[in-house]
Amino acid sequence: MSAISELSSLKRGPRLRTKEERRARAKEEGRDNKAGYLFLLPWLVGLIVITIGPMLISLYLSFTDYNMIQAPQWVGLENFTRMLHDDRLIHSLKVTFIYVFVGVPLQLILALAIAVLLDKGMRALSFYRSIFYLPSMLGSSVAIAVLWRQMFGTDGLVNQALNAIGIHSTIGWISDPKYALGTIILLHVWTFGSPMVIFLAGLRQIPEMYYEAAAVDGATRWHRFAKITLPMLSPIIFFNLVLQIIGAFQSFTQAFVVSGGTGGPSDSTMFFTLYLYQKGFGQFQMGYASAMAWVLLVIISIFTAINFFASKYWVFYDD
Amino acid sequence: MTETLTTNPREQASTFEAAHAAAHRRYLVRSRIRSTIKHTLLIAVGLLMIYPLLWLIVSSFRPNNLIFRSPGLWLTHPTIDNYIRGWNALSSPFGHYLINSAIVVIGAILGNVMSCALAAYAFARLKFRGRTLWFAIMLMTLMLPIHVVIVPQYIIFNNIGWVNTFIPLILPKFLATDAFFVFLMVQFIRGIPRELDEAARLDGCGHWRIFSRIMLPLMVPAIATTVIFTFIWTWNDFFGALIYLTSPDKYTSPVALSQFLDATSGSDWGGMFSMSILTLIPVFLIFLFGQKYLIRGISTTGIK
Numbered sequence: 001m002s003a004i005s006e007l008s009s010l011k012r013g014p015r016l017r018t019k020e021e022r023r024a025r026a027k028e029e030g031r032d033n034k035a036g037y038l039f040l041l042p043w044l045v046g047l048i049v050i051t052i053g054p055m056l057i058s059l060y061l062s063f064t065d066y067n068m069i070q071a072p073q074w075v076g077l078e079n080f081t082r083m084l085h086d087d088r089l090i091h092s093l094k095v096t097f098i099y100v101f102v103g104v105p106l107q108l109i110l111a112l113a114i115a116v117l118l119d120k121g122m123r124a125l126s127f128y129r130s131i132f133y134l135p136s137m138l139g140s141s142v143a144i145a146v147l148w149r150q151m152f153g154t155d156g157l158v159n160q161a162l163n164a165i166g167i168h169s170t171i172g173w174i175s176d177p178k179y180a181l182g183t184i185i186l187l188h189v190w191t192f193g194s195p196m197v198i199f200l201a202g203l204r205q206i207p208e209m210y211y212e213a214a215a216v217d218g219a220t221r222w223h224r225f226a227k228i229t230l231p232m233l234s235p236i237i238f239f240n241l242v243l244q245i246i247g248a249f250q251s252f253t254q255a256f257v258v259s260g261g262t263g264g265p266s267d268s269t270m271f272f273t274l275y276l277y278q279k280g281f282g283q284f285q286m287g288y289a290s291a292m293a294w295v296l297l298v299i300i301s302i303f304t305a306i307n308f309f310a311s312k313y314w315v316f317y318d319d
Numbered sequence: 320m321t322e323t324l325t326t327n328p329r330e331q332a333s334t335f336e337a338a339h340a341a342a343h344r345r346y347l348v349r350s351r352i353r354s355t356i357k358h359t360l361l362i363a364v365g366l367l368m369i370y371p372l373l374w375l376i377v378s379s380f381r382p383n384n385l386i387f388r389s390p391g392l393w394l395t396h397p398t399i400d401n402y403i404r405g406w407n408a409l410s411s412p413f414g415h416y417l418i419n420s421a422i423v424v425i426g427a428i429l430g431n432v433m434s435c436a437l438a439a440y441a442f443a444r445l446k447f448r449g450r451t452l453w454f455a456i457m458l459m460t461l462m463l464p465i466h467v468v469i470v471p472q473y474i475i476f477n478n479i480g481w482v483n484t485f486i487p488l489i490l491p492k493f494l495a496t497d498a499f500f501v502f503l504m505v506q507f508i509r510g511i512p513r514e515l516d517e518a519a520r521l522d523g524c525g526h527w528r529i530f531s532r533i534m535l536p537l538m539v540p541a542i543a544t545t546v547i548f549t550f551i552w553t554w555n556d557f558f559g560a561l562i563y564l565t566s567p568d569k570y571t572s573p574v575a576l577s578q579f580l581d582a583t584s585g586s587d588w589g590g591m592f593s594m595s596i597l598t599l600i601p602v603f604l605i606f607l608f609g610q611k612y613l614i615r616g617i618s619t620t621g622i623k
Contacts, residue, residue, distance in 0.1 A: 002619075003502055007458045035526040036447025043438035043457070043501065046494025051460055054471035061470065068474065114364065117357055130610060131365040137606050137613070138372070141555040142573040143595035146580065147375050150588055157374055160390035190368065194617055201618030250464050253557045253573075260580055276466055281562055286470050293466040300464055 002239050008308070062291035067284050079291035089292070091267055092275040095181060099271065100248045103188040108240055111192040115199035116229065129197070136193035144187070145257030149174060152183040152258075174258055177268035184254050184269055195240045202236035203229070234315045242307050249300050252277070272296060379596050383589040402597075405590030409575055410567045413594050416575035420554055420598075423488050423571055427553040428546050430492030431500050435545060436538065438495045439504030440530050444516065454505075460498045465558070473562060487563045488556070492549070500545045506619055507541035508534065544616035547609040551602050572598045 037044070062079055064072035083089050118128055138144050151157040152173030162169040173179045206229065214224050230237075252273040255263065263270030263278075272292070280289030370392075378386050380397045406413045441447070442454050476487045495501055515537075516529045524532070535542075557573045564570055570578065576598060579591045606613065 003458055003461055007455065032445040032526070033447045036441050036445040036450065039437045039441035039445060039526070039530070040453065041437075042434040042493060043495035044453075046434070046491060046496045047456065047460070050472065050491045050494055050496050051463070051468055054468035054475070057471035057474070058467055068477070114361070117361060128361055128365060129614070131369055133610075133614070134372075134603075134606060135368055137551055138599060138602060140552075141599065141602065142557050142576045143598050146576060146591055146595050147371060149580070150592075151371060155387045157371065157390055160387070164390050197614055197617050246462050246464075250466070256557070256561075257577055257580070273466060280470050281473070286474065290470050293464070293470065296464055297467050300462070304462065
């Protein structure tokens with residue numbers, strides 16, 4: 001069971017009716033109290049020191065002006081109102097949204113398409129799977145971002161290949177603001193291997209007899225895909241969608257390397273996280289960077305909430 | 320005509336068989352055509368996928384002036400000059416950065432395996448007050464963007480004087496902050512029959528002994544997955560290393576590699592490519608030998 005379905009099913013627990021039952025249950029649960037917390041100790045310390053503590057500090061800092069030299073100055077909501085007038089920040093949000101709304105669906109559609117092609121007794125399955133999966137293991141590395149930067153340069157691989165097949169191209173894919181973001185989206189799509197593997201695992205779970213029954217009834221291939229595969233796979237699609245959106249909002253390395261850390265040309269690859277990095281660790285405006293981080297958290301939470309809400313209408317659970 | 324058809328069942332059967340055989344042949348032909356189309360499509364997409372990687376490898380052996388001449392994969396003037404030049408292009412030989420990376424990776428692996436296994440055993444097997452609440456919190460931290468904590472973390476580590484050391488990159492792993500692996504191991508332990516540890520419990524084993532003598536040996540596949548993913552993620556980690564490591568002699572290989580872009584303003588592609596290959600080789604080898612675990616890990620928990 002995946003983390004997401006686990007999270008949504010946590011609410012349901014065995015209902016305890018009588019006081020005695022509850023007491024017996026508490027006693028049983030209390031049995032391992034000490035051991036439980038001892039084993040959990042590293043995680044708990046980490047939760048407090050590395051996660052919750054810094055979150056609270058970050059929340060406080062977001063209402064201050066702090067440059068790491070002078071003590072933080074309380075400025076109230078100023079950081080947040082400043083954001084509304086920060087054109088580069090608004091622009092970076094736009095860039096990030098385009099990346100999420102174009103990159104994630106393209107990647108998932110490709111992942112699903114290839115997974116469906118690979119399903120059903122493919123002889124060379126593991127070979128194909130490795131080929132498609134490999135890029136997603138390497139894709140987050142600087143080395144690949146470096147390669148991407150060359151590929152889409154003016155005399156890079158892409159233009160060479162286009163010229164070789166007779167299309168004369170001198171477009172600087174990464175130096176032209178029109179195309180630069182597209183190349184990073186393409187890099188994202190290229191790493192469709194991990195959602196594909198999850199789709200493959202999900203396809204395995206669909207009982208073959210559903211397809212056989214539908215075939216007997218004369219259902220076409222497309223019908224079988226639309227009426228059996230998609231609904232049966234909808235929890236997995238949902239799961240991939242939620243995770244990919246959360247991940248895509250946080251993309252950083254590719255934009256950083258492809259643009260040489262500038263978010264250029266003309267801010268066309270200025271991701272929200274890249275701008276946050278520049279504000280926080282370039283200009284040491286720690287208060288502003290913290291406020292930005294909270295905006296990011298709120299955006300991601302809203303999208304996740306919308307996803308969960310919308311899932312009621314299109315995700316089907318068997319059980 | 321109709322009479323013969325109805326009165327001679329054998330003949331009727333044979334016509335039927337003939338028709339059936341023809342239909343079957345058509346079916347076979349059609350499915351062969353379909354399968355050919357499918358394989359052609361898959362091979363085409365697959366080639367497109369790995370073409371940049373193959374080109375990167377080939378180009379790393381090409382003289383610098385020939386890299387921009389050919390989109391093909393044919394190697395005419397093989398040379399290892401790029402590797403020699405790239406190795407020495409930065410302030411330290413590139414091996415220095417690879418060793419830095421290795422130190423961080425080994426620390427991260429030890430930390431993740433130990434702390435995550437402990438937490439997972441508690442969540443999966445021990446009954447204690449507040450377990451469900453902590454478990455829900457653990458699942459939620461899976462989705463928390465790192466940016467919300469990175470600024471204060473940096474300030475804290477800076478005040479202790481740990482910025483520009485490997486500690487900020489390793490210490491959190493010993494505190495099970497990679498919740499993904501806790502979740503992965505919880506899932507795995509749930510699949511281990513309870514009778515095993517309950518029997519040990521009846522025999523008077525304490526939790527530590529059950530954990531170290533029974534659980535850990537049985538958890539080898541989950542631990543392998545953790546080791547492999549930690550290796551790849553930490554080896555590739557750029558953001559953390561970029562923020563915490565400030566002096567060039569501390570750089571890990573991804574930061575060193577990005578340094579190439581500034582230092583040579585993109586002119587020495589050959590040197591950059593060859594060092595890129597060096598940083599990709601460990602990930603590739605882990606991928607090659609750990610695929611089984613990688614795929615199982617990713618399909619049970621779904622995070623790359």
